Structure formats: C-alpha cells, structure tokens
Amino acid sequence: MKAWRILWLALSFLVAILFVWGWQMLADYRIVSPVFLPGPDRAWRSLTLGFTTGDLGMKFLSTVERMFWGWLIASLLGIVLGAAIGTSPRLRTYLAPTLEFLRPLPASATIPVAIAMLGLSDGMVLSVIAFGALWPVLLATIHGFAAVEPRLYEVGRALRLSRPAVIFKIALPSASPDILAGMRLGLTVALILSVVCEMIAGRDGLGNWILLSARSFRAPDLYAGVILLGVLGYGTSVILAAVEGRLLSWRKRAR
Amino acid sequence: MNSDWWKGLVVPAVLLGLAELAMRFHGSVSMSLAAPTDIVIAFGRVLLNGSLLAATGGTLVSAGAGLIFGGFIGLLLGILFGLLAIVDRVMEVTIEAIRPIPSVAVLPIAMLIFGFGYRMEIAIVAFSCLWPVMIMTRAAVGGIEPRLLEVSRALRLSAVDRVIKVVLPAALPRIMVAFRLAAGIALVVAVTVEIAVNPLGLGYGILVAQQALQPDVMLAYLVWIGVIGWGLNVLLSLAQNRLFGRAGQVEVVR
Structure with missing residues (x-):
C-alpha cells in the first residue's frame, strides 16, 4: 500500500516537471510574450540572484514576521474572547448577531479606515492583519465551545470545578480541533493581508516587491516573488498541519 | 430564540449611541472618525448622486463574472478529478504547488497582462474561486453512491450523458454549497483588488474617500460593503434552502 503511494507521488512529480518543461517551451519559442511570461530558468535565476546578492531574503523575512505577529495576536485574542463568549449562553444571544453581521465583511475594506x-505605519499593518485574522479564530472558538458535549459540563458541575478549571480541563481540549481549524484559516488570511498591506502602504516586503516588479516590467523578479509567496503559503500550512497532528494525536488514541 | 431577537440589537445600538455621544461632546472635526448620524447623511448623499450605485455595480459585475469563469473551470476540473482517480493522483503535486499561492500574489501578474480594469479583476477573482469549487466538487463527485455509477454503466450511457444525467444531479447540493462559499470569496477578493490597485468599484470608492479626508463617506462605504457581504450570504443561504431543502444541509468538506 505504501509502495503504491510513493509510486503515485513519483508519477505526479513527473507530471509537475512536465508542466514546468512545457512552461519553458512556451517561453523559449516565444508563444507567449516574455514580457508577461518569462521562462522558469529566468525566474529561478532571479530568485537565486535575489537571495545571494539582493535583499530578497530580508523582504521574505519581514513578510513572514508581519504575518506571524498579526496571526499570533489574532489567535490569542480570538481564543480568549471566543472562550468568554462561547461558555456563556447569555453573552452569545447578545453578541452572536453582531458577529454574524461582521463576519462576511472583507477584511481589506478596513485598510483605508x-x-x-x-x-x-507598521502598527497599521499589524492591526489590520490581526483584525482580519481574528474572525476565523473567534468564530471557530465560539462554535467549538458551544458544541461541547453538555454532559461533560454536567460532569464538571458534579465535580464542583471552578469556571477556569472547566474551561481548561473540559472545554478547551474538546474545542481544540475547531480552534486549530480556525487558526489555520486565520493564517491564510494573515498572509493575504500582509501582502495587500505591503502593496498599499509601501512597507518593505514581498508584496511591495512583486508590485514594484510588475510596475517596472521586471517579469522574472515578479515570478520569483510569486513562487516565494506560494512556498510561504505551502510551508506554513504544512507546519500547522504537523502541529495540529501532534496536538490532536490524543483524540485518535481516544477513539 | 424568536422572542429574543431584540437582544442581538442591544449591543450595536449601545455602541452606536456611545459613538454618537462621544463625537458630539468631543466636538472637534476628525480626519478619521465620524458620528453615526453624519455617516447616515453621507450615505444618503453618495446614494443620491449615484456614485455609490455605480461603484456597487462595478464590484458586483467583476465579482460575478470572476465567480462564473472560475467556478465553471473549477467545476469541470472537479468532475474530471472526481470521476477519474488516475488523473487526480497524477495531478496532485501540480495542483498542490499552485493552490497555496495567495490570490493577491497573482495580482501583479494580472496587472502586467491586462493592465487596469475589469479584465484584470475578473481574472484574479476567477483564480481565487477556482480552487474551493474544484476541491468541493471533487469531494462531492467522489462521494456519489457507487451504485448510481454502476447503473449508468449498465445502461451504457455515454460519458457526457453520465455526467449530465447522473453525476451532476447527484452532486448538485454540495456543488451549490461550494458556489455559496466561492461567492463570498469573490466579493472579498474583488474589494481587495480594488483597494490595492484597481481604480473602480467599492474598494476604490472607500480608498478615495479616505484620501479626500472624508471620514463620513469612508465609513458609509465600509458599512455598505458590510451590508452587501451580509446580504449576499443571506440571499444565497435562502436560495440554497429553497432549492434543495434538507439535501442542501450537507457538511462542508475541508
């Protein structure tokens, strides 16, 4: 079974390489103008050049940093607020409609405000990212806390646990899959908002770099930046999935 | 729930009242905030001079066109991958390499190719709507009762007939859920593109109001964008319940 899986993966890698080769052919024979679509060789050269002689590494790091801090603030705030709202049915009836109204609001619309x-400033960028990434975490946490098996709360009452004890020993573990799913969504939002904020506010980072590259028709640099952003998106989701698997491994065992 | 509906209005009403009082007592002219009544007046002004409706039209047209293009491609790919497991496995690495690219990262590429305007915005919206529709369609098609497919094989339906007469109807409720989610994404992406670079629509309107130091107009636009996002969501949920009833209440996968 495992050997089959590896074989399929190898085959699908081969197909991906074929696609890159097709891209190279498209560029080499100038089927698509090289102004719009430089070959992968030129994008790769621009990528390595940016890392060795340019400051692409610094830009990459500043985008990562921005995304990470915004996401961390949003996650902590979302979990704390979500726990407070999720454990109290009264707060829920008062706040849920407001939250439901605010949820579909595009986070980028808050940038001008x-x-x-x-x-x-960097403070503006950070608060926009934190605000945007807050919603998925907050709503997932509220949902997670509200969906805790009621009998578990009854057990907590029978054991005369205090409210913090109930939250930390019963509700939080039981809601953790929802919270982690929300945090994963929040990370995607944080990456998108970091890029948009860098574009609008002109803060140094990958978003600003790809926009400037496009404006001055440096297509290889642009594609290098886009590839880097794809790697960043993929990398963060893989890391989070690994963390999730480790944190939630007790659930699999319990079943 | 029914007798408690007013409780949801208490918090926003109190907040609005406090904001009104704070702005009135403070009394200064702010460059970043405005009293709720001023926002309402500004809203009436931009509504009457037509700029709000024109901007709304621009945003909705690009979001809708992008949703249709991206959704259609996503639907085709999803059906293909869902029906043919070989194609799905062979394309895995390619898809997983392109999918994590954030939608705004393709913005400069679209700008380079199309310049400013509708086409560029539609292309970006289509790119971001493609993935959720594709993944959920694939899951929906993969989850079809295998016996239905056996029947279609026993009846010797052609591939096209099989898709139109068996696969699509069976997977339709979940595909509808995919389109509802994608519609929300389309609106968010359209507004984001407009705020970032594209000079049309609601996003551009809110940015111009900010740069013209008109906080009341800016906040009126913000509230309006919120209303549109909320309204779209409610409308699509209603349509889904109407069309599919309980069949539409399926779990959202991934």
Missing part, C-alpha cells in the same frame, strides 16, 4: 486612524 486603519490608514486614516494610524497612518501608513
């Missing part, structure tokens, strides 16, 4: 209040 944040610029008006905080200017084109």
Whole structure:
C-alpha cells in the first residue's frame, strides 16, 4: 500500500516537471510574450540572484514576521474572547448577531479606515492583519465551545470545578480541533493581508516587491516573488498541519 | 430564540449611541472618525448622486463574472478529478504547488497582462474561486453512491450523458454549497483588488474617500460593503434552502 503511494507521488512529480518543461517551451519559442511570461530558468535565476546578492531574503523575512505577529495576536485574542463568549449562553444571544453581521465583511475594506486612524505605519499593518485574522479564530472558538458535549459540563458541575478549571480541563481540549481549524484559516488570511498591506502602504516586503516588479516590467523578479509567496503559503500550512497532528494525536488514541 | 431577537440589537445600538455621544461632546472635526448620524447623511448623499450605485455595480459585475469563469473551470476540473482517480493522483503535486499561492500574489501578474480594469479583476477573482469549487466538487463527485455509477454503466450511457444525467444531479447540493462559499470569496477578493490597485468599484470608492479626508463617506462605504457581504450570504443561504431543502444541509468538506 505504501509502495503504491510513493509510486503515485513519483508519477505526479513527473507530471509537475512536465508542466514546468512545457512552461519553458512556451517561453523559449516565444508563444507567449516574455514580457508577461518569462521562462522558469529566468525566474529561478532571479530568485537565486535575489537571495545571494539582493535583499530578497530580508523582504521574505519581514513578510513572514508581519504575518506571524498579526496571526499570533489574532489567535490569542480570538481564543480568549471566543472562550468568554462561547461558555456563556447569555453573552452569545447578545453578541452572536453582531458577529454574524461582521463576519462576511472583507477584511481589506478596513485598510483605508486603519490608514486614516494610524497612518501608513507598521502598527497599521499589524492591526489590520490581526483584525482580519481574528474572525476565523473567534468564530471557530465560539462554535467549538458551544458544541461541547453538555454532559461533560454536567460532569464538571458534579465535580464542583471552578469556571477556569472547566474551561481548561473540559472545554478547551474538546474545542481544540475547531480552534486549530480556525487558526489555520486565520493564517491564510494573515498572509493575504500582509501582502495587500505591503502593496498599499509601501512597507518593505514581498508584496511591495512583486508590485514594484510588475510596475517596472521586471517579469522574472515578479515570478520569483510569486513562487516565494506560494512556498510561504505551502510551508506554513504544512507546519500547522504537523502541529495540529501532534496536538490532536490524543483524540485518535481516544477513539 | 424568536422572542429574543431584540437582544442581538442591544449591543450595536449601545455602541452606536456611545459613538454618537462621544463625537458630539468631543466636538472637534476628525480626519478619521465620524458620528453615526453624519455617516447616515453621507450615505444618503453618495446614494443620491449615484456614485455609490455605480461603484456597487462595478464590484458586483467583476465579482460575478470572476465567480462564473472560475467556478465553471473549477467545476469541470472537479468532475474530471472526481470521476477519474488516475488523473487526480497524477495531478496532485501540480495542483498542490499552485493552490497555496495567495490570490493577491497573482495580482501583479494580472496587472502586467491586462493592465487596469475589469479584465484584470475578473481574472484574479476567477483564480481565487477556482480552487474551493474544484476541491468541493471533487469531494462531492467522489462521494456519489457507487451504485448510481454502476447503473449508468449498465445502461451504457455515454460519458457526457453520465455526467449530465447522473453525476451532476447527484452532486448538485454540495456543488451549490461550494458556489455559496466561492461567492463570498469573490466579493472579498474583488474589494481587495480594488483597494490595492484597481481604480473602480467599492474598494476604490472607500480608498478615495479616505484620501479626500472624508471620514463620513469612508465609513458609509465600509458599512455598505458590510451590508452587501451580509446580504449576499443571506440571499444565497435562502436560495440554497429553497432549492434543495434538507439535501442542501450537507457538511462542508475541508
């Protein structure tokens, strides 16, 4: 079974390589203008050049940093607020409609408001990312806490656990799959908002770099930046999936 | 629940009242905030001079067109991958390499190819709607009762007939869920693109209001964008319940 899996993976890698080769052919024979689509060789050269002689590494790191801090603030805030709202049915009836109304609001629409209040600063960028990434975590946490098996709460009452004890010993573990799913969604939002904020506010980072590359028709640099962003998106989701698997391994055993 | 509906309005009403009082007592002219009544007046102004409706039309047209293009491609790919397990496995690495690219990262590429305007925005919206529709369609098609497919084989239906007469109807409720989610994504991406670079629609309107130091107009736009997002969601949920009833209440996969 496992050997089959590896074989399929190898085959699908081969197909991916075939696609890259097709891309190279498209560029080599100038079927698509090289202004729009440089070959993978030129994008790769621009990528390595950016890392060895340029400051692409610094830009990459500043985007990662921005995304990470915004996401961390959002996650902590979301879990704390979500726990408070999720464990109290009264708070839920008062707040849920407001939250439901705010949920579909595009987070990027808050950028102009944040610029008006905080200017084109790093604080503005951080608060926009934190605000945008807060919603998935907050709503998932509320849902997770509200969906805890009621009998578990009854057990907590029978054992005369205090409210913090109930939250940490019963509700939080039981809601953790929902919370982690929300945090994963929040990370995607954080990456998108970091890139958008860098584009609008001109803060140094990958978003700014790809926009400037496009404006000055440096297509290889642009594709290098896009590839890097794809790697970043993929890498963070793989890391989070690994963390999730480790944190939730007790659930599999319990079943 | 029914007798408690007013409780949901208490918090926003109190917040609005406090904001109104704070702005009135503070009394200064702010460059970043406005009192709720001023926002309502500004909303009426942009509604009457037509700029709000024109901007709304621009955003909805690009979001809708992008959803249709991206959704259609995603639907085709999803059916293909769902029916033919070989194609699905062979394409795995390629798809997983392209999918994590954030939608805004393709923005400069679209800008380079199409310049500013509708086509560029539609292309980006289509790119971001493609993936969720594809993945959920694939799951929906893969989850079809195998006996239905056996029947279609026993009846010797052609491939096209099999898709149209068996696969699509069986997977339709879950495909509808995919399109509902994608519609929300389309609106978010359209507004984001407009705020970032594209000079049309609601996103551009809110940005211009901010740069013109008109906080009341800016906040009116923000509230309006929120209303549209909320309204779209409610409308699509209603349509889904109407069309599919309980069949539409399926679990969202991934």
